[in-house]
Amino acid sequence: MNVxxxxxxxxxxxxxxxxxxKMFCGCANEFGGEPNTKVCxxxxxxPGALPVPNxxxxxxxxxxxLAFGAKIPSFSKFxxxxxxxxxxxxxxxxxxxxxxxxMGGSVxxxxxxxxxxxxxxxxxxxxxxxxxSTHAGSGDGRIAGSxxxxxxxxxxxVPLMECVSEPELHSAADAVAYLESLRxxxxxLGVSDVKMEEGSLRCDAxxxxxxxxxxxxxxxxxxxNMNSFRSVERAIESEIERQVAALRAGERIIQETRGWDExxxxxxxxxxxxxxxxxRYFPDPDLVPLEIAAADVDRLRAQLPELPWQxxxxxxxxYGLGSRQATQLVDNVSLSGYFDRVVxxxxxxxxxxxxxxxxxxxxxxxxxxxVAESKVSPEHLAELIALVDSKKINSxxxxxxxxxxxxxxxxxxxxxxxxxxxxxxDPAAIEALVDGVLTANAAVVADFRAxxxxxxxxxxxxxxxASRGKADPALVNELVQKKLSV
Amino acid sequence: xxxxxxxSAAGIAAQVNAKQAGALEIAEATLAHVRSxxxxxxxxxxxxxxxxxxxxxxxxxxxxxxxxxPLAGVPVAVKDNMCLEGTRTxxxxxxxxxxxxxxxxxxVARILEAGGIPIGKANCDEFAMGxxxxxxxxxxxxxxxxxxxxxxxSSGGSAAAVASYEAAIGLGSDTxxxxxxxxxxxxxxxxxxxxxxxxxxxxxxxxSSLDQIGPLTRTxxxxxxxxxxxxxxxxMDSTSINKPLEPTAGSWRDDLRGLRVGIVxxxxxxxxxxxxxxxxxxxxxxxxxLGAELVEVSLPTADYGVPTYYLVAPAECSSNLARxxxxxxxxxxxxxxxxxxxxxxRAAGFGPEVKRRILIGTHALSSGYYDAYYVRAQKARTLxxxxxxxxxxxxxxxACPAASCPAFVFNAKSDPYSxxxxxxxxxxxxxxxxxxxxVPCGWATPEGGSLPMPLGLQxxxxxxxxRLLLDVAxxxxxxxxxxxxHRPALGAVRA
Numbered sequence: 015m016n017v018x019x020x021x022x023x024x025x026x027x028x029x030x031x032x033x034x035x036k037m038f039c040g041c042a043n044e045f046g047g048e049p050n051t052k053v054c055x056x057x058x059x060x061p062g063a064l065p066v067p068n069x070x071x072x073x074x075x076x077x078x079x080l081a082f083g084a085k086i087p088s089f090s091k092f093x094x095x096x097x098x099x100x101x102x103x104x105x106x107x108x109x110x111x112x113x114x115x116x117m118g119g120s121v122x123x124x125x126x127x128x129x130x131x132x133x134x135x136x137x138x139x140x141x142x143x144x145x146x147s148t149h150a151g152s153g154d155g156r157i158a159g160s161x162x163x164x165x166x167x168x169x170x171x172v173p174l175m176e177c178v179s180e181p182e183l184h185s186a187a188d189a190v191a192y193l194e195s196l197r198x199x200x201x202x203l204g205v206s207d208v209k210m211e212e213g214s215l216r217c218d219a220x221x222x223x224x225x226x227x228x229x230x231x232x233x234x235x236x237x238x239n240m241n242s243f244r245s246v247e248r249a250i251e252s253e254i255e256r257q258v259a260a261l262r263a264g265e266r267i268i269q270e271t272r273g274w275d276e277x278x279x280x281x282x283x284x285x286x287x288x289x290x291x292x293x294r295y296f297p298d299p300d301l302v303p304l305e306i307a308a309a310d311v312d313r314l315r316a317q318l319p320e321l322p323w324q325x326x327x328x329x330x331x332x333y334g335l336g337s338r339q340a341t342q343l344v345d346n347v348s349l350s351g352y353f354d355r356v357v358x359x360x361x362x363x364x365x366x367x368x369x370x371x372x373x374x375x376x377x378x379x380x381x382x383x384x385v386a387e388s389k390v391s392p393e394h395l396a397e398l399i400a401l402v403d404s405k406k407i408n409s410x411x412x413x414x415x416x417x418x419x420x421x422x423x424x425x426x427x428x429x430x431x432x433x434x435x436x437x438x439x440d441p442a443a444i445e446a447l448v449d450g451v452l453t454a455n456a457a458v459v460a461d462f463r464a465x466x467x468x469x470x471x472x473x474x475x476x477x478x479x480a481s482r483g484k485a486d487p488a489l490v491n492e493l494v495q496k497k498l499s500v
Numbered sequence: 501x502x503x504x505x506x507x508s509a510a511g512i513a514a515q516v517n518a519k520q521a522g523a524l525e526i527a528e529a530t531l532a533h534v535r536s537x538x539x540x541x542x543x544x545x546x547x548x549x550x551x552x553x554x555x556x557x558x559x560x561x562x563x564x565x566x567x568x569x570p571l572a573g574v575p576v577a578v579k580d581n582m583c584l585e586g587t588r589t590x591x592x593x594x595x596x597x598x599x600x601x602x603x604x605x606x607x608v609a610r611i612l613e614a615g616g617i618p619i620g621k622a623n624c625d626e627f628a629m630g631x632x633x634x635x636x637x638x639x640x641x642x643x644x645x646x647x648x649x650x651x652x653x654s655s656g657g658s659a660a661a662v663a664s665y666e667a668a669i670g671l672g673s674d675t676x677x678x679x680x681x682x683x684x685x686x687x688x689x690x691x692x693x694x695x696x697x698x699x700x701x702x703x704x705x706x707x708s709s710l711d712q713i714g715p716l717t718r719t720x721x722x723x724x725x726x727x728x729x730x731x732x733x734x735x736m737d738s739t740s741i742n743k744p745l746e747p748t749a750g751s752w753r754d755d756l757r758g759l760r761v762g763i764v765x766x767x768x769x770x771x772x773x774x775x776x777x778x779x780x781x782x783x784x785x786x787x788x789x790l791g792a793e794l795v796e797v798s799l800p801t802a803d804y805g806v807p808t809y810y811l812v813a814p815a816e817c818s819s820n821l822a823r824x825x826x827x828x829x830x831x832x833x834x835x836x837x838x839x840x841x842x843x844x845x846r847a848a849g850f851g852p853e854v855k856r857r858i859l860i861g862t863h864a865l866s867s868g869y870y871d872a873y874y875v876r877a878q879k880a881r882t883l884x885x886x887x888x889x890x891x892x893x894x895x896x897x898x899a900c901p902a903a904s905c906p907a908f909v910f911n912a913k914s915d916p917y918s919x920x921x922x923x924x925x926x927x928x929x930x931x932x933x934x935x936x937x938x939v940p941c942g943w944a945t946p947e948g949g950s951l952p953m954p955l956g957l958q959x960x961x962x963x964x965x966x967r968l969l970l971d972v973a974x975x976x977x978x979x980x981x982x983x984x985x986h987r988p989a990l991g992a993v994r995a
Binding site for chain 2: 065105
């Protein structure tokens with residue numbers, strides 16, 4: 015009989031913080047650029063150079079902690095993590111060992127169906143990024159067996175925040191939803207670009223399995239080299255499958271670090287626990303301990319924006335938007351800010367969401383201009399929604415109007431008045447139009463009566479055309495059907 | 501030797517500021533003198549002829565433009581663990597033998613800004629690890645008062661340079677006594693300010709929590725001048741203290757009336773032999789004669805200074821020296837792969853004492869030993885600092901020997917531990933971060949020696965009390981004048 019297993023997953027994320035300068039020196043913190051152009055004696059680890067902490071990076075980390083409800087201890091410090099690697103200029107990394115900037119807290123995340131979940135955080139600490147190595151001649155891009163390596167220190171010393179979760183996620187989907195929520199939150203806080211493709215968000219997963227119902231943790235493996243949320247999902251799924259198969263085959267799981275192979279869709283062993291480094295952490299004597307004033311923490315807490323999970327709940331619960339629409343809005347900070355202003359005026363969340371995510375976003379994409387920066391003001395969009403709601407115009411006219419508003423037409427009410435675009439709902443007027451169209455298309459009417467009922471649509475279209483789109487389509491349809499069936 | 505370079509830094513600067521001498525003329529005279537004595541002394545690893553002249557010309561221009569510079573035209577020896585842009589900066593090590601510093605240390609930059617002339621980069625024990633300068637991989641420096649003896653260390657090159665008039669100010673760094681002990685051995689004032697008073701930016705780290713730059717000079721006034729010029733907050737060093745620097749040079753007190761000077765019960769000078777006992781007792785009596793009240797104080801944990809230091813300092817050094825790996829700069833000895841390259845580079849680049857300390861420090865920080873060694877040593881360090889706090893509740897300054905003996909002959913301390921004990925009297929103050937200096941206090945002819953060698957009295961005050969420290973030293977110096985009793989044993993100087 016097969017035992018049913020449950021997966022236990024913890025995620026460690028490295029997040030490059032968005033600051034003007036690097037963590038401990040005045041070099042620009044920017045992605046890319048000619049190799050070794052954003053460097054100085056400090057981030058190159060030149061003899062005698064000393065680190066000076068970046069206050070903005072400290073603030074970003076505290077902000078992240080506060081957003082996740084973490085505790086901000088009044089005392090923190092930097093430690094040295096000692097190990098040799100060519101792209102680490104000092105052969106130690108300034109990091110935080112036992113007194114991180116933030117402790118505890120949790121990430122609230124939601125699944126595709128809108129179910130809200132929570133995963134606790136162990137800690138968030140601040141450290142410096144390493145440089146980048148390009149190993150040549152080894153075939154697999156690894157340092158072992160390479161003939162030479164190229165080093166770029168532009169990234170060395172970039173502030174890096176490490177967020178460590180508790181092992182409380184139970185599936186690949188959970189893990190990805192957790193990451194999505196973490197990413198959204200950091201974006202809203204403005205502390206990072208969180209781009210996996212540029213490496214400003216990197217994550218490792220700790221994966222273990224245990225029999226369902228067991229409370230003990232199984233032996234874990236650490237999965238590295240995942241370059242997108244999709245690969246995180248695939249890697250965790252594959253690793254869970256591998257572990258289940260191994261246990262079912264009577265094998266044991268070895269504690270080790272495994273790399274995700276994107277091409278073959280499997281994880282492969284990188285190093286075992288026995289090869290683990292003794293990092294010889296000790297307090298960095300070049301940096302004085304950090305004292306964090308309660309008043310500063312209170313000030314930052316008071317300045318926190320509405321967080322994505324809070325916004326999602328508001329959209330889903332208060333506005334009744336579907337999970338997909340709510341998520342789409344939450345995912346676009348400026349768009350959801352725009353949406354909020356439209357709803358505030360129009361009072362119709364569903365219609366606002368339809369317009370903002372639908373036609374308006376289509377126009378924005380087409381013109382490559384953000385909605386919030388377009389000529390369509392939230393006030394004018396709210397006017398348009400009110401025109402539709404009150405059936406003054408139909409949706410076709412609304413779409414056309416929106417295109418003109420995009421081009422700078424201004425208030426839709428004014429346009430409608432000026433051009434008499436208001437929907438014609440007068441049955442007598444529409445009836446006259448219908449009669450005219452039926453008379454002019456006698457052959458089509460005959461087809462209909464001969465059983466080709468699908469030509470009705472053509473006739474409705476002709477009536478709409480005759481009304482220059484202003485006729486109430488429902489009424490037109492009703493009258494056309496009525497006249498044809500006579 | 502030209503008369504002017506025998507003057508103090510204060511004397512030289514006064515002449516240059518008064519336009520009675522030019523900085524370039526002094527630089528040339530100093531460089532000529534360096535050429536005549538370096539064969540005997542070996543103070544410098546690199547003599548900076550061009551840079552010295554260029555800087556001297558700049559100083560002369562500024563003086564002509566009406567500026568007053570506190571160190572106008574003063575020849576300076578820079579310990580070779582301090583960066584000076586464009587100059588070879590070796591730390592006395594093969595691993596940096598040909599490394600050219602790409603930037604200038606804050607303390608050095610401030611000395612130059614004040615008008616100092618960099619004559620050369622001075623020899624030192626490799627990475628400042630040693631008490632005799634014998635651990636330099638790049639040169640031998642001899643004591644100008646007896647060429648068969650060591651100048652002390654690790655700032656031995658700077659000390660020898662100042663003692664032989666190859667500079668008026670020597671920049672040294674003191675981690676466990678590396679300014680004060682060579683100061684004592686070379687008849688100089690060796691001054692270590694409070695930890696954090698002088699920026700460490702550009703000082704190549706040995707033990708970051710202890711390293712402190714300070715001057716070696718022939719007079720207390722010169723030490724004050726140099727300290728005023730280079731001290732003070734530096735935003736590039738987050739351990740530098742943002743606290744106004746009280747000017748120390750200038751008005752001095754005439755006596756020590758109203759001050760209590762602590763004599764440490766545990767530092768019984770009888771153990772140093774009859775000659776030294778007599779000299780130190782006389783020194784304490786002189787302080788009393790100047791009006792100080794002598795009080796006995798106790799430093800019960802001072803005995804733990806050396807073992808504590810030899811855990812904390814190596815632990816930090818094991819991490820600080822990791823960067824010398826052959827990847828980016830300095831020596832590289834190729835190997836089959838990167839690991840082998842690290843191994844062969846570091847094996848060839850570091851000398852035995854540096855390797856010993858890296859190994860000790862790596863062990864002390866290792867998982868399973870960290871609490872027993874590093875954490876315990878930090879606790880001991882706190883206890884030592886508390887001893888001083890208690891002592892300073894009873895006195896204003898503490899007086900004690902700077903070293904247990906005068907300068908010894910080469911190869912006399914081949915056992916590392918006997919060398920470590922040379923810093924017995926200076927380490928406790930370093931661990932407590934206190935300002936301390938060594939001032940000449942007498943002469944003794946060592947057993948087997950033929951020439952009298954200088955001895956140093958060590959004075960210590962509470963944190964940030966540099967002004968008081970220099971005041972006490974100045975009064976003592978003025979009343980005793982021990983430094984003038986003998987001249988260096990150099991042909992060029994005697995003439």
